[in-house]
Amino acid sequence: MLIVMQAHATEEQVRAVCEKIESLGYTPHPVPGAGRTAVCITGNKGEVEPGTLDEMPGVQEVIRVTKPYKLVSRDIKQENTVITFPGTDATFGGPGLAILAGPCAIESRQQAFAVAERVCRAGAQFFRGGAYKPRTSPYTFQGLGEDGLRIMAEVRDKFGMKIVTEAIDNESLELVEEYADVVQIGARNMQNFSLLKQAGRTRKPVLLKRGMSATLEEFLMAAEYVMSEGNYRVILCERGVRTFADHTRNTLDLSIIPAVQRLSHLPIVVDPSHGTGKRNKVTPLSRAAIAVGADGLIVEVHHEPDKALSDGMQSLYPDQFDELMAQVRQIAPVVGRTVPAIGTRTALAAVQAKPSDARTSAVS
Ligand code: PEP
Ligand code: MN
Numbered sequence: 001m002l003i004v005m006q007a008h009a010t011e012e013q014v015r016a017v018c019e020k021i022e023s024l025g026y027t028p029h030p031v032p033g034a035g036r037t038a039v040c041i042t043g044n045k046g047e048v049e050p051g052t053l054d055e056m057p058g059v060q061e062v063i064r065v066t067k068p069y070k071l072v073s074r075d076i077k078q079e080n081t082v083i084t085f086p087g088t089d090a091t092f093g094g095p096g097l098a099i100l101a102g103p104c105a106i107e108s109r110q111q112a113f114a115v116a117e118r119v120c121r122a123g124a125q126f127f128r129g130g131a132y133k134p135r136t137s138p139y140t141f142q143g144l145g146e147d148g149l150r151i152m153a154e155v156r157d158k159f160g161m162k163i164v165t166e167a168i169d170n171e172s173l174e175l176v177e178e179y180a181d182v183v184q185i186g187a188r189n190m191q192n193f194s195l196l197k198q199a200g201r202t203r204k205p206v207l208l209k210r211g212m213s214a215t216l217e218e219f220l221m222a223a224e225y226v227m228s229e230g231n232y233r234v235i236l237c238e239r240g241v242r243t244f245a246d247h248t249r250n251t252l253d254l255s256i257i258p259a260v261q262r263l264s265h266l267p268i269v270v271d272p273s274h275g276t277g278k279r280n281k282v283t284p285l286s287r288a289a290i291a292v293g294a295d296g297l298i299v300e301v302h303h304e305p306d307k308a309l310s311d312g313m314q315s316l317y318p319d320q321f322d323e324l325m326a327q328v329r330q331i332a333p334v335v336g337r338t339v340p341a342i343g344t345r346t347a348l349a350a351v352q353a354k355p356s357d358a359r360t361s362a363v364s
Contacts, residue, residue: 001048002076003039006060013058014039020053027228031077036060040076042228069220069264071227072234077265083205083233085162085181089340090125092205092235093267096338097328098296100126100164100269101321104311105133105141106148112155114303118318120159122325123340126182127152127161128298132168133310134188141309145172149179156181164207164298170198177202187212187239187274190222200229207298209237209271212250216259223266236260236268237298240275249277249314252285257292273300273314282316283324290331299324 003017014037018028027043041048050062067073083092092098101119106112106129116127131148133141144151152163162181167173173195176183183204189195190211199206206226210219223234238257240250252275260268270289272282286297302308302315316324329339 001041001044001050001053002063002065002070003041003053004060004063005037005039005058007036009037009058009060013056017053017056017059020056024048029071029227029230029232031071033077034079038076040065040070042070067263068217069224071232072220072223072264072266074263074265079265081232081234081265081267083235083267088125088160088162090162092269093295095336096340097290097294097332098126098235098267098269099124099325099328099339100128100296100298101301102128102164103302103308104273104300104315105130105143105309106151106165107141107144107309109151109154111303112151113158115301115318116155116159116161118303119301119321120161122318122322125161125340126164126298127155127159128164128184128300130166130310132166132172132176134166134168134186135310146175149175153179167195167199170195173198173202177204180204182207182235185209185226190214191218193225196222196225197229200226200231202231205233205235206231207235207237207269209239210241210253210256212240212242214241216256216263219256220260220264223264234266235295236264236266237271238268238275238294239271240277248275248281250275252276252289254285254288254292254294257289257294261293267295269296269298270294271298273298273311273316277314279305279314279316279320282314283320283327286324287327287331290328290337291335293335297328 017039021028026041029040031038054062080093082094101124103115131143133143156163164182165180166184166186167176184207187209226234240252243251245251272285300315301321305312305315332339
C-alpha cells in the first residue's frame with residue numbers, strides 16, 4: 001500500500017500518517033519525491049484497510065501496490081536514487097560513474113598499497129578488496145579478516161578512496177560495518193535473508209550482488225529485504241549468471257541493466273571480472289556495460305596477478321586498468337555520463353606526493 005501525499009502536505013501531516021500506520025501495527029517508510037512525499041507501508045500480511053488513511057488531512061490518494069517488491073520499485077519513487085559520500089565527488093546513480101577497483105582479496109599491506117596507488121591514479125573513487133572471502137574450497141585463502149580491514153582503512157587514509165568490502169555472515173558484518181564505507185553482500189549470499197536483514201539495519205550503503213542463478217524478481221526482492229529494515233542506500237550489482245556457456249566463468253547479463261532501471265530507482269553497477277572470469281574479456285565488457293547504461297564498474301586489479309591468492313586470471317594489470325579507464329572516458333559522454341578525473345583531492349595529493357615534489361612545493 002502506498003499513501004500519496006498532496007504536493008502541499010505539511011511535515012506534520014506526513015508524520016500523522018506515519019503514526020497512524022504504526023498504530024495499525026505496520027511499518028511506514030516515507031519516500032520524499034521531487035514534487036510530493038509518498039509513504040509506503042510494509043509489514044502487513046494481508047491487505048491494509050485504506051479507509052482511515054484515505055480520509056486523513058494531506059492525503060491525496062491511497063494506492064494498492066501489486067508488485068511483490070515495493071520500496072525498490074519505481075511505483076513508489078520515480079526519481080533515481082543517488083547515493084553520495086560527503087566530502088567527495090563519488091556517487092552511485094548520479095551523472096558521474098562510480099568506479100570501484102582493487103584486488104579480489106587483501107593479501108598484504110604491500111599488495112594493497114601497490115594496487116591502490118595505481119587504481120587511485122587511474123581514477124577509481126572506491127577501493128575494493130575482500131578481507132573475508134567466500135571460497136568454493138575450504139583449503140584456499142580465506143582472507144585476512146580484521147587485519148585485512150585495517151589495511152583497507154589505511155588505504156582510505158592515504159589515498160582518500162572509499163572502501164568497499166564483503167561481509168560473508170552476520171559475524172563479519174559487524175566488523176565490516178565498522179571499517180567499510182560500502183558493505184558488499186556477495187552473490188552466494190544474495191538470499192541469505194538473515195544477513196540481508198542485518199545489512200538493512202546498518203548505517204552503511206550496501207552493494208548487493210546478483211546471485212548466480214537469480215531471476216530479476218529474486219534480485220529485487222533481495223534488495224527489498226535490505227530496504228524493508230530501513231536502509232534505503234542499496235546499490236545493485238550484475239556479476240554474471242550460470243549458463244551452459246563454457247567460454248567464460250559466468251555469463252554477464254547486461255540486459256538486466258535496462259530491465260532493472262525500468263522497474264527500480266536503485267543504482268546498478270557491473271562487475272565484468274566475475275562476470276567473465278577472463279582478463280582478456282574484462283575491458284570489452286566494461287565498455288559494453290557503460291554503453292548499456294550502468295551506473296559504474298567494479299573491477300579486479302592486481303599488480304602481480306600471476307601471484308594473486310584469488311582470482312588472478314580475471315584481474316587486470318594496472319596498465320590494462322589505465323587503458324580501460326581511457327576507453328570508459330571516451331564512451332561515458334556518449335551516454336550522458338561523466339567520469340571523475342581522479343578519485344579525490346586527497347587521492348591526487350597522495351599519488352603526486354613524491355619526496356622530490358614535496359621539496360619543490362616547500363620552496364615555491
Ligand atoms: C568478489 O567481489 O570478490 C566476489 C566474491 O564476488 P561474487 O560474490 O560476485 O562472486
Ligand atoms: Mn574475486
